[in-house]
Structures are given as C-alpha cells and as structure tokens.
Amino acid sequence: MTALDVRLRQAEQYFIPFIMAGDPSLEVTKRILRLLQEEGAAAIELGVPFSDPMADGPVIQAASERALENGVTLQDVLRLGEELHAEGFHTPLILFTYFNPVLHYGLEALVEDAKASGFAGLIVPDLPHEESVPLRRIGNRCAFPIIPLVTPTSKERIKQIVADAKGFVYCVSSLGTTGMRQYFADDVEAFLDTVRAASPVPTAVGFGISTGAHVRRFRRHADAVVVGSALVGKIEECRSDLLDPNRIDHALASLTRFVRQLKSE
Numbered sequence: 103m104t105a106l107d108v109r110l111r112q113a114e115q116y117f118i119p120f121i122m123a124g125d126p127s128l129e130v131t132k133r134i135l136r137l138l139q140e141e142g143a144a145a146i147e148l149g150v151p152f153s154d155p156m157a158d159g160p161v162i163q164a165a166s167e168r169a170l171e172n173g174v175t176l177q178d179v180l181r182l183g184e185e186l187h188a189e190g191f192h193t194p195l196i197l198f199t200y201f202n203p204v205l206h207y208g209l210e211a212l213v214e215d216a217k218a219s220g221f222a223g224l225i226v227p228d229l230p231h232e233e234s235v236p237l238r239r240i241g242n243r244c245a246f247p248i249i250p251l252v253t254p255t256s257k258e259r260i261k262q263i264v265a266d267a268k269g270f271v272y273c274v275s276s277l278g279t280t281g282m283r284q285y286f287a288d289d290v291e292a293f294l295d296t297v298r299a300a301s302p303v304p305t306a307v308g309f310g311i312s313t314g315a316h317v318r319r320f321r322r323h324a325d326a327v328v329v330g331s332a333l334v335g336k337i338e339e340c341r342s343d344l345l346d347p348n349r350i351d352h353a354l355a356s357l358t359r360f361v362r363q364l365k366s367e
C-alpha cells in the first residue's frame with residue numbers, strides 16, 4: 103500500500119482538486135496549492151501545460167495555453183514540487199501530464215525525477231492501458247504509482263485495468279472531455295460501484311463535478327472526488343487580482359470560499 107492508497111481510504115480525505123501549473127503564474131500556483139492544502143485536499147492533481155490537450159474541454163485548454171504563454175515547462179513543474187516539499191508541503195501532489203512531454207523527457211528519468219521532487223504519483227490521460235506497460239513497470243520498480251483511468255465504456259476491461267492499479271483508480275464519470283456538467287448519466291453510480299468492487303486501491307471520480315451537490319452525490323460511490331474545470335475557471339475569473347500583490351489575498355479568500363462550498367457537507 104502506498105501512502106496515497108492509505109490516505110484516500112480515510113473518510114475525511116475525499117477532495118482532489120486539479121489546477122494547471124503556471125496559471126496565472128508559478129508563484130501564484132504555489133499560493134493556491136498551499137490554500138488547497140489548508141482546505142484539506144486529500145491529494146492535488148498538478149497539470150503540466152501541453153499544446154494539444156485532447157481530453158480537455160475549453161476551460162482547461164485555455165489554462166494550458168496561458169501557462170504555455172508563461173513559458174511553463176515540465177522541468178518548471180518538477181522544480182515547483184521540489185520547492186514545496188523543501189518547505190514541508192505534505193499534501194500528495196499527483197503530476198498530471200500528457201504522454202508527449204513524458205516521451206521527450208524520458209520515461210525512466212521522469213519517474214525518477216518526479217519521485218525525487220516529492221510527487222506522489224503520475225497520471226497520463228492519453229496513454230491507453232495496453233500501451234502503459236513500460237511506464238507502469240518503471241513505476242512499480244521505483245514504487246511510484248502510475249494511476250490508471252477507467253471510463254464507462256471500459257466495461258469488461260475494468261477488471262484488467264484495476265487488477266494491478268497503484269495509488270488509486272481514476273473513474274471518468276462521463277464520455278467526452280473535461281468540463282463542468284449539469285447532468286450525469288443515471289448509471290454513473292453503478293459504474294463507480296463496479297470499479298470500487300473490483301479495485302485493490304481506492305477510487306476517485308472526476309469529469310464535470312462542479313457543485314457541493316455533485317460532490318455529495320458521488321462521494322458515496324468513490325473514495326475521492328476530483329474537481330478541475332470549476333476550480334480552474336474560478337482561478338481564471340480571479341486572474342488579475344491573483345497577479346496583483348495588493349489584491350491576491352482577496353482573490354485567495356474567494357477561492358477558499360469556492361472550495362468550502364464544494365466541500366460543504
């Protein structure tokens with residue numbers, strides 16, 4: 103059992119936010135990560151900006167573009183993890199990147215450097231399970247979880263995908279791309295219950311979750327709930343205040359209120 107598995111099994115550890123590193127700046131990202139730690143995030147997905155985020159909807163695509171305009175690289179994100187851990191940051195950080203940057207960096211080098219930088223795991227959303235064997239083998243050798251994703255169409259592949267899962271299993275609630283949703287299919291809970299029953303590690307559900315009601319609905323069927331676009335959208339709304347030394351505290355207070363609404367019991 104990795105520290106991540108154990109942590110997500112604890113009932114009060116169920117909120118996993120996603121934010122894009124470097125949006126609106128790397129320094130502000132550090133402030134937001136500290137805020138999310140303060141608000142009791144069970145883990146945090148930290149996105150690496152990429153030019154072709156095919157699984158992302160418009161909100162995260164725009165965040166990726168803004169971070170790329172700031173020149174943010176995978177190396178910057180690793181360094182950010184290292185700096186935070188040097189100051190005692192303790193919330194598990196999940197490195198979240200598409201496969202192309204991983205390939206360029208080198209699979210083994212990335213797993214080793216991400217672990218050395220204090221990351222708790224890695225999610226590569228565009229790496230199909232069947233093609234993830236080399237990366238998972240390196241992850242297992244380094245005791246560094248490569249977290250798998252399952253979707254409602256995974257069906258009979260669910261058992262195979264979760265069989266050797268490490269860290270947690272990311273259950274994608276809906277087909278399509280990331281982005282806030284009003285409605286979810288009626289059979290999402292059955293899908294989540296099926297994955298949870300088959301999984302040796304905790305499960306998290308993401309895609310479209312943007313309100314406290316969504317969190318309450320899905321918390322009963324997964325060990326954790328991921329919120330990305332709704333939070334990334336709030337960060338974008340506060341962008342100019344976050345970048346103004348005289349207004350950043352006001353903006354962070356607004357983000358804190360939003361996170362507390364999501365986590366409202």
Ligand SMILES: O=P(O)(O)OC[C@@H](O)[C@@H](O)c1c[nH]c2ccccc12
Binds near residue numbers: 332
């Ligand atoms: O943005 P949403 O709808 O709240 O979904 C979480 C999502 O942002 C995060 O987990 C994520 C960001 N990019 C992804 C790409 C694929 C799967 C998941 C993701």
